[in-house]
Amino acid sequence: MTENPGTNAAVDADALAGRFAQMFAALAGNIERVVRGKREKVELALTCLLAEGHLLVEDVPGVGKTTLARAISASVEAKWARIQFTPDLLPSDITGVSIFNQGTGEFxxxxxxxxxxxxxxxxxxxxxPKTQSALLEVMEERRVTVEGVPHPVPRPFMVMATQNPVDMDGTYPLPEAQLDRFLMRISMGYPDHQAEVALLAGAPTGAVLDQMPPVLSREDLARMIDFAQRLHVAPPLYDYLVRVVAVTREHPDLRLGASPRAGIALLRAARVRAAAAGRSYIVPEDVKALAVPVIAHRLIVTPEAELRGRSGADVVAEALGDVPTPQAAGV
Structure with a gap:
């Protein structure tokens, strides 16, 4: 019997998607050992990482933002670094500096x-603002230019930024250009009662983090990233995604709609979500599930709409309801 190459390719893709889903679940389960009761937030953070995007976590102190970052890095044998932003922090404190070596006579x-x-x-x-802008190049181009010389950052690479929405004294709001470079914005929220009881009854978080075994190597993670971005997307889904983004640009409650970067980010995240579900293709539900965390923070609501209690998330939800969902778009 003659084999169909197209059928074999589809079977291979499905098998790889199943393996991707197993590895994704193992990562999420390992992180949940220390970030309890936040499975949805953990999966969103991992989706952001595997889509090679950046994450903005907006929440009050003490809800596990830094713990989440440390748990992710420990789970994939990755190097992590914490940068405490203060008004006197300089751009060179983030990117690094060139120092003259008297022995070699070179910088x-x-x-x-x-x-x-x-x-x-x-x-x-x-x-x-000057220090915040030091992140613009590296978040977009994955490199830092110092004195005209580009220095690439390692792969995988993700900036996970945090900000406290309550204490605004002495802060500088992130400009639109900076916000647009974050693939997602999420809020951790407080744990539920059972998760908080388990947290109090468990071992100290620091000790658990130090003992966390890695689930994947950085090479495994790079292969997952490459596989996810090769997932099949049917033409009707491209059209659907563009229509959802375009609705925000024409909405009367917005001063600024979503940029083309928002559509690209949503597509990359949807591909990861599909692979995490064991599928080798995306479906409209992948777009709908991620539209709010990917798009809402990029929108600027008019002052009149803000007075009515409207938010970017409301507009995105409305756009998803207004744009017809394509049928049988997966395969």
Missing amino acids: EFHPGPIFANLAVADEINRGS
Whole structure:
């Protein structure tokens, strides 16, 4: 019997998607050992990492933002670094500096903490606009240019920034250009009662983090990233995604709609979600599930709409309801 190459390719893709789903579940389960009761947030953070995006976590102190970052890096044998943003932090404190070596007679580059697989920018809105802008190039191009010389950051690479939405004294709001470089914005939220009881009854978080075994190597993670971005997307889904993004640009409650970067980010995240579900193709539900965390923070609501209690998330939800969902778009 003659084999159909197309059928064999589909079977192979399905098998790889199943393996991807197993590895994704193992990662999430390992992280949940220390970040209890936050499975949805853990999966969103991993989706962001595997889509090669950056994550903005907006929440009050003490809900596990830094713990989440440390748990991710420990689970994939990755290097992590924490940068505490303060008003006196300089751009060179993040990117690194070139220092003259008298022995060799040449300048040597000393990399800053941004040269990590997972860089935690803690309280990013406390840094000055000049310091915040030091992240613009590296978040988009995965490299840092110092004195005209580009220095690539390692792969995988993710900036996980945090900001406190309550204490706004002495802060500098992130500009739209900076917000648009974050693939997602999420809020950790407080744990439920049972999760908080388990947290109090368990071992100290620091000790557990130090003992966490790695689930994947960085090479495994890179292969997962490459596989997810090769997932099949049917033409009707491209059209659907563009229509959802376009609705925000015409909405009367918005001063600024979503950029083309938002559509690209949503597609990358949807591919990861599909692979995590064991599928080798995306479906409209993947787009719908991720549209709010990927798009809402990129929108600017008009002052009149804000007075009515409207938010970017409301507009995205409305756009998903207005745009017809394509039928049988998966295969």
